Amino acid sequence: MAVREISPDKPEPKSQRYGAYYIRQIPPPDPYLTETGPGTPMGEYMRRFWQPVCLSEELTDLPKAIKIMHEDLVAFRDKSGEVGVLQRYCSHRGTSLEYGVVSEKGIRCCYHGWLFDVDGTILETPGEPAESKIKDNLFHGAYPAMEYHGIVHAYMGPPDLIPHFPRYDIFEIPGAEFAPLSIPYENNWLQTYENHQDPFHSVFLHQRIMQHFEEEFGVLPQVHFAVTDDGASNRNTSKRRIDDETVWVRIFHILPVNDTFLPSTFQLSGAPLYFQRTFHFRRPVPIDDENTLFIGWRLHGDEFPGGDWTLNGAGTTDMDGQTKRFDYEETQRFPDDWNAQGSQWGGVTRHSIEHLGKTDIGIALSRRVLKSILDGELPHAWPVPASEQPDGPPLTKVYSQDTLLKLPRHPDPKVDSQLMHDLGEEMTQVIVDSAEQFEDQGAHQENVIARFKELEIEYREKFAG
Numbered sequence: 001m002a003v004r005e006i007s008p009d010k011p012e013p014k015s016q017r018y019g020a021y022y023i024r025q026i027p028p029p030d031p032y033l034t035e036t037g038p039g040t041p042m043g044e045y046m047r048r049f050w051q052p053v054c055l056s057e058e059l060t061d062l063p064k065a066i067k068i069m070h071e072d073l074v075a076f077r078d079k080s081g082e083v084g085v086l087q088r089y090c091s092h093r094g095t096s097l098e099y100g101v102v103s104e105k106g107i108r109c110c111y112h113g114w115l116f117d118v119d120g121t122i123l124e125t126p127g128e129p130a131e132s133k134i135k136d137n138l139f140h141g142a143y144p145a146m147e148y149h150g151i152v153h154a155y156m157g158p159p160d161l162i163p164h165f166p167r168y169d170i171f172e173i174p175g176a177e178f179a180p181l182s183i184p185y186e187n188n189w190l191q192t193y194e195n196h197q198d199p200f201h202s203v204f205l206h207q208r209i210m211q212h213f214e215e216e217f218g219v220l221p222q223v224h225f226a227v228t229d230d231g232a233s234n235r236n237t238s239k240r241r242i243d244d245e246t247v248w249v250r251i252f253h254i255l256p257v258n259d260t261f262l263p264s265t266f267q268l269s270g271a272p273l274y275f276q277r278t279f280h281f282r283r284p285v286p287i288d289d290e291n292t293l294f295i296g297w298r299l300h301g302d303e304f305p306g307g308d309w310t311l312n313g314a315g316t317t318d319m320d321g322q323t324k325r326f327d328y329e330e331t332q333r334f335p336d337d338w339n340a341q342g343s344q345w346g347g348v349t350r351h352s353i354e355h356l357g358k359t360d361i362g363i364a365l366s367r368r369v370l371k372s373i374l375d376g377e378l379p380h381a382w383p384v385p386a387s388e389q390p391d392g393p394p395l396t397k398v399y400s401q402d403t404l405l406k407l408p409r410h411p412d413p414k415v416d417s418q419l420m421h422d423l424g425e426e427m428t429q430v431i432v433d434s435a436e437q438f439e440d441q442g443a444h445q446e447n448v449i450a451r452f453k454e455l456e457i458e459y460r461e462k463f464a465g
């Protein structure tokens, strides 16, 4: 077992009963992956992506102060409908623009009335003499911003490297609708990100301990963790035999830099169920190194049964076990993701004193992928500037899904287990191949479902022995 050194001069103490005295030092976090301020490797990588920064519904007649990756900003929608994300402190003498007046065009500082357009142009410096050149020679700090499905996004990277706004296949699922949501977490972004490569926490936190989810989640899954063929994203495929007749195959897909795609947590008991796709697309966006905005969409519509999507919004979601409870005793009695992730090492993950097991292979893989990207080993994992993609952004494929198949339990538990593994890998490959073949999401779904039904027939014979 790993132990920590007290000092280089003393022999390494043994891990022992009542041995806390020997392991009192708390090492620093892993800055390479956890720190996202300006100039940090991870921070600069994250800034190359469009990042969600707040919900559209939060932009009213008042500006909204936001903090993203340590940068104090203000977001607003001016009266002409343009959205702006500006540096928060006025270029004149630093008054916060959260007290500014949203104007017909831009935002006006409350202190001396300077008026800033969404691109940082200084439109007026009303107290200065008419011949003043200040506004001709100066721009206020601004980031490109846009709204998409009810979420304000900003691009905070180098202006000449701005990528297209990405195109995800799940945005084009026929009938899919999007309910935006955001939840502030009091922890580093990485532990919220890594939570998606941890399907085992659903067994314990969300079912056996707290019953947030349906009872099928309490079955310990067989999980295959893998890095996708291009080396840049992670997936895990969980197989559960939930009764003598039913196998549940659940796939999580996690894309750089902070795209997490969660399959449904509702209505999983009715087999057969074929290719029910991701229902939460959320990104943990660093506020600073100790706080994270978990922001994205709850997909809804006929393809996404269960729950009450209308409960999603700023600070709320209909998915149980995600949000902060304000009563401390209640928090202790009913811990959820917010508490479990938020309390890891007091808020910022410390990798060197963890004790990873087999269930944590996905965590180790996802860290390795991120490090490889930052080390420059995966140049294709960096966003391509829009100037180099004249035909627009390519389609980004998302594999997350749930499927329940009617498959009898094999009399030999080892064979049953091996067959579930083989089935899970074949199904994952079906999705990957189909996503390459079909851009149209209706055709993609039809193809995957047809192939899953064929596999179900094929594997029914194998499981029957």
Ligand code: FES
Residues within 6 Å of the ligand: 090, 091, 092, 093, 094, 095, 109, 110, 111, 112, 113, 114
């Ligand atoms: S501080 Fe903003 S106009 Fe003077």
Ligand SMILES: [Fe+2]
Residues within 6 Å of the ligand: 195, 201, 202, 206, 321, 337
């Ligand atoms: Fe969770």
